[in-house]
Amino acid sequence: MPSIDLTGKAAVVTGSxxxxxxxxxHALAAHGASVVVNDIDEAVAEQAVKSITxxxxxxxxxxxxxxxxxxxxxLVGRAVExxxxxxxxxxxxxxxxxxxxxxxxxEDFDAVIATHLKGTFTCARAAAVRMRAQGDGGSLILVGxxxxxxxxxxxxNYAAAKAGIAAMARTWSMELGRANxxxxxxxPVAATAMTETIPSFAPYVxxxxxxxxxxxxxxxxxxxxxxxDCAALVAFxxxxxxxGVTGQAIGIGGDKVALWSHPQEVSVAYADGGWTPETLATxxxxxxxxxxxxVGIPAPDFPEx
Numbered sequence: 128m129p130s131i132d133l134t135g136k137a138a139v140v141t142g143s144x145x146x147x148x149x150x151x152x153h154a155l156a157a158h159g160a161s162v163v164v165n166d167i168d169e170a171v172a173e174q175a176v177k178s179i180t181x182x183x184x185x186x187x188x189x190x191x192x193x194x195x196x197x198x199x200x201x202l203v204g205r206a207v208e209x210x211x212x213x214x215x216x217x218x219x220x221x222x223x224x225x226x227x228x229x230x231x232x233x234e235d236f237d238a239v240i241a242t243h244l245k246g247t248f249t250c251a252r253a254a255a256v257r258m259r260a261q262g263d264g265g266s267l268i269l270v271g272x273x274x275x276x277x278x279x280x281x282x283x284n285y286a287a288a289k290a291g292i293a294a295m296a297r298t299w300s301m302e303l304g305r306a307n308x309x310x311x312x313x314x315p316v317a318a319t320a321m322t323e324t325i326p327s328f329a330p331y332v333x334x335x336x337x338x339x340x341x342x343x344x345x346x347x348x349x350x351x352x353x354x355x356d357c358a359a360l361v362a363f364x365x366x367x368x369x370x371g372v373t374g375q376a377i378g379i380g381g382d383k384v385a386l387w388s389h390p391q392e393v394s395v396a397y398a399d400g401g402w403t404p405e406t407l408a409t410x411x412x413x414x415x416x417x418x419x420x421x422v423g424i425p426a427p428d429f430p431e432x
Contacts, residue, residue: 129368134159137210138365139202141193141250142220144171146319147270147354149178151217154358155365156184161210165202165220167192185210193220193246199253212261215365216254217268218247218292225281236284243288247295251310255303264307266365269296271312271376273424276387280423293376297389300374309373311364314387315357316350316380327427345381349427352381360384393420 133155143152144166152162156179164179164186166172172188179186189205191198206213221243224235251267258265274282275289296312303310316322318341323332328351335341335353345351360379363369376387396414398406 129366131158131362131366131368133215133362133365136160136214136365137163137206137212138215138217139163139165139189139206139213139250139254140217140219141165141202141246143217144168144175147315147317147357148217148219149175150354150358151219151361152186153179153182153184154355154362155215155217156186157182158362158366160215160365161185161206162187163202163206163209164188165193166190192242193218193250194241196249196253198246199249202250203253203257207257212263213254213257213265214263215266215268216250217270217361218250219270220246221270221285223282224284226283227281228283231283239284240288243285244291247292251295251299255299255306255308258308259303259306262306264309264370266369267296267299267303267308267310268361268364269293269310269312271296271314273314273316273378276314276376277424278422293387296376297374304373307370309364309369311373312376313357313360313364314376314378314385315354315360316378317352317354317357319354322351327429341381344428344430347382350378350380350383350385351427356381394418 138155138160140148140152140162142148143164152164156162164172164175169190172190176186176188187209189202191201203213222239224239226235247269269292271293272289274286275293278286293312296310299310318332318335322328331341331345341352357379360377378385378387394415396410
């Protein structure tokens with residue numbers, strides 16, 4: 128079994144004051160990386176740093192909302208100032224502004240896109256510039272979501288941003304390959320402030336908070352666990368053991384890890400000379416339209432009480 132050793136590496140984890148981001152920062156630090164913790168709340172960021180250092184890790188806080196180029200430069204600059212380099216970027220920062228399409232405002236849409244999509248872009252660009260200049264390679268770990276893979280009711284902005292993040296991972300893996308910089312999207316599923324608002328999960332999340340283990344069907348069949356369960360993937364992707372892994376979307380949660388497929392053609396049909404609306408209408412039900420793709424995140428498959 129390979130040893131996951133990140134000693135001497137420096138990381139930035141955006142949105143790492145609590146929840147999944149904090150778990151990612153802890154995992155990186157536990158395996159030897161020095162970490163820049165990022166949050167918009169100074170007290171939360173400083174508490175995260177204290178928890179990492181108390182566990183024997185090395186961390187500093189940088190309080191800034193991601194999205195702008197200036198924020199990205201600050202985060203990368205802080206890593207270089209404190210640790211002399213940057214090897215790992217985890218783009219976890221995000222917000223929610225959930226509404227159905229006809230009720231979503233421009234502000235709701237723009238805020239989520241600015242934090243998730245533009246924030247990922249600006250931070251990754253700044254990190255890529257630094258990593259290419261160093262010449263030692265690196266790891267960009269972009270945080271996606273099942274909503275970005277399949278869509279989700281009431282999450283136009285969030286699903287669009289997360290789908291874009293997966294597309295950026297595939298694109299950047301090609302662009303940065305020669306610099307030995309790997310780029311992957313992770314698709315975590317965990318008990319967080321967001322998932323505990325889902326009625327079917329709420330009782331289990333509450334029980335977990337009280338020290339009770341999650342049932343096996345949740346951890347395996349649903350791939351649902353704690354933030355710490357997801358953090359193992361981040362430490363792995365940041366390590367030399369994952370040097371050959373790039374351009375992928377990888378799901379993790381509970382006891383389950385999964386490789387998501389890339390969008391691809393699943394059914395084709397041909398018409399000599401091209402198609403007309405009439406020939407499409409005739410051929411559709413028995414050719415490419417015979418078995419349409421599903422949408423949305425599947426409902427949890429809980430056992431009957």
